[in-house]
Amino acid sequence: MDKMNSTTTEIKENEFLKNLPQKQYDDIIQSGIQKILKPKSILFRQGEAANRCYLIKKGHLKLTKLSEQGKEVIIRYLSDGELTAAVAVLNNKEYPLTAESIETTEVIGWDKSTLIRMMKNMPDIAINALSVVLERLDNVQNRYMELCTQRVEQRVARTLLRLIKTSGLKTSGGICIDIPLSRQNIADYTGATVFTVSRILSSWEKLGWIKSEREKITIVDAHALVIFADKIE
Amino acid sequence: MDKMNSTTTEIKENEFLKNLPQKQYDDIIQSGIQKILKPKSILFRQGEAANRCYLIKKGHLKLTKLSEQGKEVIIRYLSDGELTAAVAVLNNKEYPLTAESIETTEVIGWDKSTLIRMMKNMPDIAINALSVVLERLDNVQNRYMELCTQRVEQRVARTLLRLIKTSGLKTSGGICIDIPLSRQNIADYTGATVFTVSRILSSWEKLGWIKSEREKITIVDAHALVIFADKIE
DNA sequence: CGCTCTATTGATAAACCTCAAATACAGTGG
DNA sequence: CCACTGTATTTGAGGTTTATCAATAGAGCG
Structure with missing residues (x-):
C-alpha cells in the first residue's frame, strides 16, 4: 500500500x-x-x-x-x-x-x-x-x-513535554524543540506572562534540566521535567 | 414534518x-x-x-x-x-x-x-x-x-450568562438558573475557589444584580452583568 | 554601529487562595 | 414541632502566586 x-x-x-x-x-x-x-x-x-x-x-x-x-x-x-x-x-x-x-x-x-x-x-x-x-x-x-488546577511552573513543564512529542529533535545535548519558540510564545500558550516564564526557565537552566537560547529550548533532562510535571503537592 | x-x-x-x-x-x-x-x-x-x-x-x-x-x-x-x-x-x-x-x-x-x-x-x-x-x-x-486573560469576576459573570442561555427560566424577579447550582459548582466551572465565588456573588447581590439562595441563583439585572462581563480594563 | 526584538532581573502590588470559624439552611427521626 | 446532623455559605486574616512595571542586557540584522 x-x-x-x-x-x-x-x-x-x-x-x-x-x-x-x-x-x-x-x-x-x-x-x-x-x-x-x-x-x-x-x-x-x-x-x-x-x-x-x-x-x-x-x-x-x-x-x-x-x-x-x-x-x-x-x-x-x-x-x-x-x-x-x-x-x-x-x-x-x-x-x-x-x-x-x-x-x-x-x-x-x-x-x-x-x-x-x-x-x-x-x-x-x-x-x-x-x-x-x-x-x-x-x-x-x-x-x-x-x-484550573495547576501552577504556572507545572503548566510550562507539560507544555515543553508536549512540544517535544510533536516537534522534538534529538541532538547530542538533549531533545531540542525544533520550532522558533520565544518566552512570549510559551507565556501565551500557558496563560502566564513572559516574566514568569523567563524566571522559570532560568531556574531550570540553573538546575541543568534545560538549555536555552534565543527562541530555542533544548530539554537536557526530560525525566526531571516529567517528575516535576506529575508532582502532586 | x-x-x-x-x-x-x-x-x-x-x-x-x-x-x-x-x-x-x-x-x-x-x-x-x-x-x-x-x-x-x-x-x-x-x-x-x-x-x-x-x-x-x-x-x-x-x-x-x-x-x-x-x-x-x-x-x-x-x-x-x-x-x-x-x-x-x-x-x-x-x-x-x-x-x-x-x-x-x-x-x-x-x-x-x-x-x-x-x-x-x-x-x-x-x-x-x-x-x-x-x-x-x-x-x-x-x-x-x-x-488565560480574564479575572475570576468576569469569568463568573460570563458563566452565569451562559447558563441562563441554556437553562434560564423567566420569573417575576428575574431570570432564574433552573438547575441546582452551588457556589462550589461555579468555582469548579470557572477555575476559582468557593470563597472567591461567594464573595463575588455577595457583592453582586448588594448591587442588586442577582438574588441568591442555597444552590439557586436568579439574575435580576442581566444587562449589568453583560456590561461587566464585556468590560475591558 | 545603531535599531529592534528578545530575554533577564528586581521591586512592588494585586488577585486570589488557604485556613479557620461562624452562620444559615434542609432534611431526618423522635 | 423540635433537636440534630450534614451540607452550603459567608466572612475575616494572612500568605502565596503571579502580574505589573521599570530598567538593563544581549542577539540579530541592515
Missing part, C-alpha cells in the same frame, strides 16, 4: 486520511489545493468566513485566538500530518482562530463544497474528521483542567 | 438529528436505548471504555474531569437536545470525563457498532456529529482563552 507514488509530494501518515482505499485517497489528494507558505504568513484569520480546511504536509502552524483585551492566546501548535479548520465543513461559520506559519510550511486545502461531497460519498472521511476534532477537544479540555 | 408522532416521547430539536429524512430519523430513534436517570447518578465515568454515546431528551448533565490532585473541574453543563460522548464512535477510547445527572434526566443512547453503521449508511449523521463536536471545541477554546 504505497500511497506516496500517486502524489507529487509525500504526505505524512495522518488521522484524517487513514484507512482509505487507494482510489479514494488519490481522489482526495487530487481535489485538494496545494499551498506553500513563507514563514510568519497567515493561512486564515479568526473571523473570516471559513471556506476551506487544511492538512499540513510539512512545517508548523501556530493557532491563536485574540482576546478582547488584545492579548494573543495560543490554542495549539500543529505539525506535519495534522488537519485544521474542519469547521469549514459547516455552513456559514467563521474561523474561530488564526493560523500562522512559523516557518516555511506546505499545506493542502479543500473547499467547503469539495469537503461536503467527499464526506457524503465516503463516510469514512467524516468519521476521520470527527476523530481529529475529538482528539483536539480532548487536548483542550485537558489543558483547560490544567489551567 | 412532525417527527414527534413516530416516537413514544418527544425529543427536542437538536443538532445531532437535524436535517434528516423522516425514515432515517425514525430508524435512529428505534435503534437507541432509552434510559432514565435519577438525580445525581452517573451516566458514564471518566476512564471507562467508551462504548455508547447519548442524547439528552430531558434534564441536565454535568460533565466533569477529575484532576490528579483530586479536584473536580466542570467542563460543561448539558441540557435537552445535547449530545455527549461522541468519542464512543472511535475504537478503544475511554470516556475523557464523567457525566452525572443533576436532576431526573432522560437520555437515549447508541452503541458503538450502531453508531458506526448509522454513520456509514447516513453520512449526514457523521457530519452532524462533527458539527456538535466542533461547537463543543469552540466553546472550550473560548473558555480556555477567558481563563
Whole structure:
C-alpha cells in the first residue's frame, strides 16, 4: 500500500486520511489545493468566513485566538500530518482562530463544497474528521483542567513535554524543540506572562534540566521535567 | 414534518438529528436505548471504555474531569437536545470525563457498532456529529482563552450568562438558573475557589444584580452583568 | 554601529487562595 | 414541632502566586 507514488509530494501518515482505499485517497489528494507558505504568513484569520480546511504536509502552524483585551492566546501548535479548520465543513461559520506559519510550511486545502461531497460519498472521511476534532477537544479540555488546577511552573513543564512529542529533535545535548519558540510564545500558550516564564526557565537552566537560547529550548533532562510535571503537592 | 408522532416521547430539536429524512430519523430513534436517570447518578465515568454515546431528551448533565490532585473541574453543563460522548464512535477510547445527572434526566443512547453503521449508511449523521463536536471545541477554546486573560469576576459573570442561555427560566424577579447550582459548582466551572465565588456573588447581590439562595441563583439585572462581563480594563 | 526584538532581573502590588470559624439552611427521626 | 446532623455559605486574616512595571542586557540584522 504505497500511497506516496500517486502524489507529487509525500504526505505524512495522518488521522484524517487513514484507512482509505487507494482510489479514494488519490481522489482526495487530487481535489485538494496545494499551498506553500513563507514563514510568519497567515493561512486564515479568526473571523473570516471559513471556506476551506487544511492538512499540513510539512512545517508548523501556530493557532491563536485574540482576546478582547488584545492579548494573543495560543490554542495549539500543529505539525506535519495534522488537519485544521474542519469547521469549514459547516455552513456559514467563521474561523474561530488564526493560523500562522512559523516557518516555511506546505499545506493542502479543500473547499467547503469539495469537503461536503467527499464526506457524503465516503463516510469514512467524516468519521476521520470527527476523530481529529475529538482528539483536539480532548487536548483542550485537558489543558483547560490544567489551567484550573495547576501552577504556572507545572503548566510550562507539560507544555515543553508536549512540544517535544510533536516537534522534538534529538541532538547530542538533549531533545531540542525544533520550532522558533520565544518566552512570549510559551507565556501565551500557558496563560502566564513572559516574566514568569523567563524566571522559570532560568531556574531550570540553573538546575541543568534545560538549555536555552534565543527562541530555542533544548530539554537536557526530560525525566526531571516529567517528575516535576506529575508532582502532586 | 412532525417527527414527534413516530416516537413514544418527544425529543427536542437538536443538532445531532437535524436535517434528516423522516425514515432515517425514525430508524435512529428505534435503534437507541432509552434510559432514565435519577438525580445525581452517573451516566458514564471518566476512564471507562467508551462504548455508547447519548442524547439528552430531558434534564441536565454535568460533565466533569477529575484532576490528579483530586479536584473536580466542570467542563460543561448539558441540557435537552445535547449530545455527549461522541468519542464512543472511535475504537478503544475511554470516556475523557464523567457525566452525572443533576436532576431526573432522560437520555437515549447508541452503541458503538450502531453508531458506526448509522454513520456509514447516513453520512449526514457523521457530519452532524462533527458539527456538535466542533461547537463543543469552540466553546472550550473560548473558555480556555477567558481563563488565560480574564479575572475570576468576569469569568463568573460570563458563566452565569451562559447558563441562563441554556437553562434560564423567566420569573417575576428575574431570570432564574433552573438547575441546582452551588457556589462550589461555579468555582469548579470557572477555575476559582468557593470563597472567591461567594464573595463575588455577595457583592453582586448588594448591587442588586442577582438574588441568591442555597444552590439557586436568579439574575435580576442581566444587562449589568453583560456590561461587566464585556468590560475591558 | 545603531535599531529592534528578545530575554533577564528586581521591586512592588494585586488577585486570589488557604485556613479557620461562624452562620444559615434542609432534611431526618423522635 | 423540635433537636440534630450534614451540607452550603459567608466572612475575616494572612500568605502565596503571579502580574505589573521599570530598567538593563544581549542577539540579530541592515
